[in-house]
Amino acid sequence: MKKYVYSFDEGNKEMKSILGGKGANLAEMSKIGLPVPLGFTITTQACNKYYEDGKKIDSALREMIFENLEKLEEETNKKLGDLNNPLLVSVRSGAIISMPGMMDTILNLGLNDETADGLGKLTQNPRFAYDSYRRFIQMFGDVVLGIRKYKFDNILESVKEENGLSDDTELSANNLQDIVVKYKELVKNETRKEFPQDPREQLTMAVTAVFESWNNARAIVYRNINEIPHHLGTAVNIQSMVFGNMGESSGTGVAFTRNPSTGEKEIFGEFLINAQGEDVVAGIRTPKAIEELKNIMPDIYDEFIEITKVLERHYRDMQDIEFTIEKGKLYLLQTRTGKRTAKAAVNIGVDMAHEGLIDREAALMRIDPEQIDQLLHPTFKPSELKKAKIISKGLPASPGAATGRVYFTSEDVVEASKRGEKTILVRIETSPEDIEGMVNSEGILTSKGGMTSHAAVVARGMGKCCVAGCGELKLDQHSKLFKVNDIVIKEGEYISLDGNTGTVYEGTIETQSVEMVGNFGKIMEWTDGIRKLKVRTNADTPRDSKIAVRFGAEGIGLCRTEHMFFKDNRILAVREMILAKTTEERKKALDKLLPFQKEDFIGIFEAMGSRPVTIRLLDPPLHEFLPHKDDDIKSLARELDIDFNKLKETVEDLKEFNPMLGHRGCRLAITYPEIYEMQVRAIFSAAIYIVEKKGIDVKPEIMIPLISHEKELYIIKKLVNETAEEVMREKNTQLDYKVGTMIEIPRAALTADSIAKEAEFFSFGTNDLTQMTFGFSRDDAGKFINEYRKKEIFEKDPFERLDELGVGKLMEIAIKLGKETRSDIKLGICGEHGGDPQSIDFCHRMGLEYVSCSPFRVPIARLAAAQAVIRNR
């Protein structure tokens, strides 16, 4: 027979997976001799069995519960339902991973008409007894019987009104008895049954209700959001009640052993006199700061402070503690690791390491890499924020805070920023043509598109604030304004965006950079001593490169060259190149682009110094650079002095059924080698310029995209080498460089042994690799991916977290085969997964040399890479 129930003295803190967090810690506190009210825990396995058995508590479990109850009765010398000395218990949920407030709790169980009377006599405090009874009926009614809470509140309020009372504490014993009668009537009316008077029946019903609350709607949503598996189940803790509501020498409170928002080493908490736990939570009365307890009950305060020290030392982490004082005696009801802000996490980690409480590695492991993001972006001043007027809310697509004047086109943003204005770019959704506007604005607001829309992805890449998919926004491009209900914002007017919450505000709000305290630098330094993975960045501009270097980037893993093509007036030359009818014409147009590209690379090389820079040659299909609307085609036709109809035909001709699977990447260079030739020429001219003018040892790595066959790479590598040698001969110099490839097509991974013959490095392009491996495109998956999440087909969007079983397996194959051919092949990743902590862990296990991510994720990646080492040791 499996053991489904553990008394507190049988458990310890390592047993979380069966006792839940709360149960394990109650047992642990008992074990180390802290004052914990007696009790026992029904395991999570019992909860799972309840569901397996078709939502039934079987007789074996029931028996174990009552055996433990009897033991509890013996030890407390009270009896459930005893008229003279009744045992009252609390029944609380306790999940393995904390889900605060999501599941249910019942206090004061064991009370009925008779035991309430007995309790009044025993305590000589009938007011307390009926206060407890009415609380119990209300909680039980709500949680177990499903009666909406406001109906109880209405009764309570009406009695207070009848008696001219304003505060609950003013209710007399008689008032409370009256309320109890009315509550029981409510229960009878709602359930067509009397309120259950048998305490054992109450207990069984309450345990069932807690089991059921594991699958209530809000718990399911919470687990989905927090990626908590649905099969874990909850434990149930049955504990003898202690009462904070037994008068002025009683009370209840919560406290953190350190400040959870700053990390400062100080007790941080609050308490209420003469109250039960839910009063603190409900906010009916305003609690007092914990320090005041010193004045009211100095001994209790000292005892409590001593206990907090014991607990922090014992758990070696900041604790979040619940306590109750019953008639001058202190009881602990819960302790758990306290939640904290990123800032607090960093500070507590460093402090505890300095205090010798933990070592550096433990300090690193306690910081959630995702949280660090908070430390890197500006925020609104909280004082200002309170006064701000909210216009609407969209998706928090890219963190940060931004204030600026509204403009509706990329061109207008660019113009305004030339005038020195701070701007916000507002679009239905962005496209590659908006890049310049995005770069020059403070933030981006779109009315359509999700968390992985163009605007969101590019903004995150730039570390720029973005609110996406703000559906309420009605854009009127023509009149240059937008409306939200009856609010109208015209071009040039100020708005403010909070990328952390997705909120859009009217007018300006002052922002603040979160101070980067010295401890953050220390944490980053510690990661560098531990991690095996190098961290590079994906950056296409000198500006991004500089930010990334400041954040610790050790090179560029992906420098896309297509964004450069949209800049300024070079797009015209790009279009001439695309529309060229002969190789000659195409070369002429490319010659115009060459000096621009050279300039781009000079800026980037200079920013990166002697760090390696991996440049990906042109990747997107050419039609992305052409206009598609008739008006735009017309104006281009005029500009190039060609026939509109012919141009339109060419534009139509270049359209593709599946652009993702079309004429792009290295395929462009197989058909038009002169494009890559120009790019390589620009790269090497720039590199040699920097070497000669600045004496910097530039390390270009030329990366060929979309390789599926070794022969593609063979042909293009030859072109690259020949062009590079030509430039070096012209400049009479030599330069070390590498030629490698993206592995982003399944076939490349599967034939990596052949491809490694040519490639000096592999960089896993896991965005495309994920698309091809799953066979769905990021742009189209929106139509079904929600249903997939809902039906739990994907635990996590595979574009956010690397799919280890599928995409990861391809990577594993590629690594194995690649090394067979070239044992020292350089391996990296440059898909968006390169900035996802869990995916970074996978990359570490696969033995990659580096990950590459957007500049603002570099610190996150550094931490995640260090954690991966520790975790997998």
Add this chain to the structure above:
Amino acid sequence: MKKYVYSFDEGNKEMKSILGGKGANLAEMSKIGLPVPLGFTITTQACNKYYEDGKKIDSALREMIFENLEKLEEETNKKLGDLNNPLLVSVRSGAIISMPGMMDTILNLGLNDETADGLGKLTQNPRFAYDSYRRFIQMFGDVVLGIRKYKFDNILESVKEENGLSDDTELSANNLQDIVVKYKELVKNETRKEFPQDPREQLTMAVTAVFESWNNARAIVYRNINEIPHHLGTAVNIQSMVFGNMGESSGTGVAFTRNPSTGEKEIFGEFLINAQGEDVVAGIRTPKAIEELKNIMPDIYDEFIEITKVLERHYRDMQDIEFTIEKGKLYLLQTRTGKRTAKAAVNIGVDMAHEGLIDREAALMRIDPEQIDQLLHPTFKPSELKKAKIISKGLPASPGAATGRVYFTSEDVVEASKRGEKTILVRIETSPEDIEGMVNSEGILTSKGGMTSHAAVVARGMGKCCVAGCGELKLDQHSKLFKVNDIVIKEGEYISLDGNTGTVYEGTIETQSVEMVGNFGKIMEWTDGIRKLKVRTNADTPRDSKIAVRFGAEGIGLCRTEHMFFKDNRILAVREMILAKTTEERKKALDKLLPFQKEDFIGIFEAMGSRPVTIRLLDPPLHEFLPHKDDDIKSLARELDIDFNKLKETVEDLKEFNPMLGHRGCRLAITYPEIYEMQVRAIFSAAIYIVEKKGIDVKPEIMIPLISHEKELYIIKKLVNETAEEVMREKNTQLDYKVGTMIEIPRAALTADSIAKEAEFFSFGTNDLTQMTFGFSRDDAGKFINEYRKKEIFEKDPFERLDELGVGKLMEIAIKLGKETRSDIKLGICGEHGGDPQSIDFCHRMGLEYVSCSPFRVPIARLAAAQAVIRNR
């Protein structure tokens, strides 16, 4: 020192890879004592070395050539350049794989002003000597010196004219001497050098020219078409000349040991008296049938017949033989395996097996599976064809011959065929909406689209004649006519299509079914005794199913259900279903479709009898079923009584960036389970109906498309099982069935162990698997695939031949993993590769249970499957 030159007595027929086909067979004939003029062969390796050395004949090779020449001089007792007894030689190319007429040949080498004179004296036949000399100058001038042949012809003609002669044989020795003088003048004018008089220099130049001819333009094209590797190189055969032009007792000819077009056992050939080989080829004189030789030179005829028998017995195959008679003596100049039609291949194979010359397996191995196609489709009567007027020529997209009245829309074709007319559907290109028209027409003609366009693929699938991409055709849909230059064909007028050649004819032409002689049936029977792979068919209609069964299909491997959706007026219900706003509405529309679908499956089950039928549930994205042009949207809006703008918006909304990677396949059933539910209901209702009414043991296999994750299959399999059980419960019966999946997404292959938990069978959908593995779509690859072929990146279009290294590796992984979970998992392939012989060989090696292909490829697949067994034994 590597041996680069072999005397004929040093080689044999197994040495083809270094001696080339011609050289190896000359050596072999020498070896078995047949009369072959003496000579030697310069190896293919020498040719490759020539290219490696930068197109130079190095001194070592030169030395070996002249050593062998001296040996030849000794054995023939003649000397190159000897004034009195000159040795003359032929210099011929000889590739490993025959490339008839693609490379160069020079005869009579060794002649110059002096040896010509000497030869005239020696033979007492100056006419012969100067005839040979002028032939030599012309050939050498053309092949070695690059002087256009017509310039020599002009001289020859003018001399004939001057002397009033009409036939070359009438030219006197003096005339020929005159011609020689003029030829040499031409050479001097063209090359600014004298015609080379040194025979050794002539020889070196000739060998060089033959080496060079390996890479002439037409040879490269020929190799590309015939998939002959470009690195093989050619051998060069130097052989002492024998002369068919030494008078009436001399001659030359070619013969096959059996009839190459029917396979009949009879010598089939022709000859010319007093001529050299090129006269036969050039067609200046009309050759005589070989039988006439019996009258002219009975002894020679008998000797030749005897030799043909020896050669056929020796090579155990039909031979194609070249011979020359010099002054009453027979010499053999070449023997090789004779090319033949499919019909001949079948008949010769069966006959030789019966004769005991070869065994059945050898007979099977000699038939090219691709060729069999010729035997399955109707052709035009040759007599009729001669009279027919050609309108234009397009691509031979799907074989067969068809005559019918022209119609320009699917609807008009359907109407006309209801009236009993035979029709040809003419479209710019076809789309899924044209399916009904394609089914009801005799043939399809399109003005755009290539060999893998919609029209081509679907027509081949149906075994229906199709000419695609006929670019000259100008369609005027409005006036219901098409023009080609000044020919105008109006609706209702007759045209005829030849799908084997791509030719379009005016008017009607009578067709004939090629008689399926008994030998073909025998060959098919033999394959069945050998092959391990079962052969199923891809068929969606009772008609196709019946054809396939007639061709020997053992089941359906892929029954697509989407074509059914376009039929008749059910498309309206389909559109209602797509446009439904609620599940209720959707179910209502699906209910309308249910009886149609049931009917479809009844027809197919009945046609297939107790053979297994694999039905793939709905696969394409829903927008494929909606109209896209404004006019069509308007008329649909009217039909469904909804607002045009709203409908248009929905149509736009459903559009996808990458439909191939979009909301289709099983993803449809994850979001709209009711679609598959309807289909499963239809399948099981139909199956039970057939079982009960016809007593046939129906074996439905439900196939889920586009699975990428085990959980998709888990959810859908559950739906299928529940629906099936519901239907069976309603009908109070039981039915055996299987549920399996396509493996067409890389991730499915990579996680096949998990997927096999649910799938009872895997069917490799190698069309999509190829697209995803390579990362390019079939529809878009047209823009670059030619360049890929040209640059030899792909030897073969991976959509035609399975890419073993990439796609094949995924299959291998899937098979291994699938069997780990379910050792008896059923494995098949249903992509178009299932009908490609080389891909079938791979499927055999992978241990699949069956291949599935279009009905008309079933016999091809049966043969290829048998050959795979023999080849891999």
